Amino acid sequence: MSMMKRKSIQQAINKGESLPVAVQKSTVGSNKHNLQYQVLMPTVWKKRSQDMIIESGAYEREQYRRTSPLRNKEKQKRHLACMMAYGKDMPETPRGPRILHKARREPNFSDTTDPIDELVRGIQERMEFLSDMQCLGMDKKYRPIIQQEVAHKLRLIESVDKQRSKEIRKEIRELEKPLPKPLPLGQLDDN
Numbered sequence: 001m002s003m004m005k006r007k008s009i010q011q012a013i014n015k016g017e018s019l020p021v022a023v024q025k026s027t028v029g030s031n032k033h034n035l036q037y038q039v040l041m042p043t044v045w046k047k048r049s050q051d052m053i054i055e056s057g058a059y060e061r062e063q064y065r066r067t068s069p070l071r072n073k074e075k076q077k078r079h080l081a082c083m084m085a086y087g088k089d090m091p092e093t094p095r096g097p098r099i100l101h102k103a104r105r106e107p108n109f110s111d112t113t114d115p116i117d118e119l120v121r122g123i124q125e126r127m128e129f130l131s132d133m134q135c136l137g138m139d140k141k142y143r144p145i146i147q148q149e150v151a152h153k154l155r156l157i158e159s160v161d162k163q164r165s166k167e168i169r170k171e172i173r174e175l176e177k178p179l180p181k182p183l184p185l186g187q188l189d190d191n
Contacts (some may be wrong), residue, residue, distance in 0.1 A: 004081050074115050120168055123172065126149055130142060130143060
């Protein structure tokens with residue numbers, strides 16, 4: 001056996017491979033065969049310059065093309081917020097037309113009622129309320145408020161009719177007179 005064959009057999013044993021098949025061909029023909037199929041790639045082992053890399057097309061990128069339609073970002077935000085807050089997706093709040101505020105209307109006094117009578121009725125209601133609160137012991141809380149409202153209504157009446165306002169002031173003074181205090185029940189039993 002030649003040294004080459006021994007060496008190849010020894011390598012196959014060391015690697016754990018099967019033994020090489022005996023070839024009876026001439027050495028000249030095998031060298032030609034090896035030369036035909038030998039691929040040399042010198043560029044793989046050499047450093048390439050930037051120009052060579054650019055020319056090879058390695059820097060060119062394929063333009064991204066979206067395959068799905070663009071998603072609604074606001075809808076995604078609302079969905080995520082609902083999932084975090086409630087644990088489920090809530091339906092979107094229906095949006096109707098905006099309600100525009102109407103202009104304030106002036107109080108419309110009917111022809112049958114006198115505006116001064118309306119103001120007098122308002123003053124009487126407030127004085128009754130104040131007397132009810134006085135019976136409950138809460139007049140200190142409401143007295144300044146009621147007095148301001150009554151004074152305002154009196155000024156309105158005075159701006160319309162001065163003579164009538166004097167009559168109403170007399171009526172109010174009579175209503176403001178304190179009620180007599182009730183006697184305690186304990187004193188009646190002792191007599």
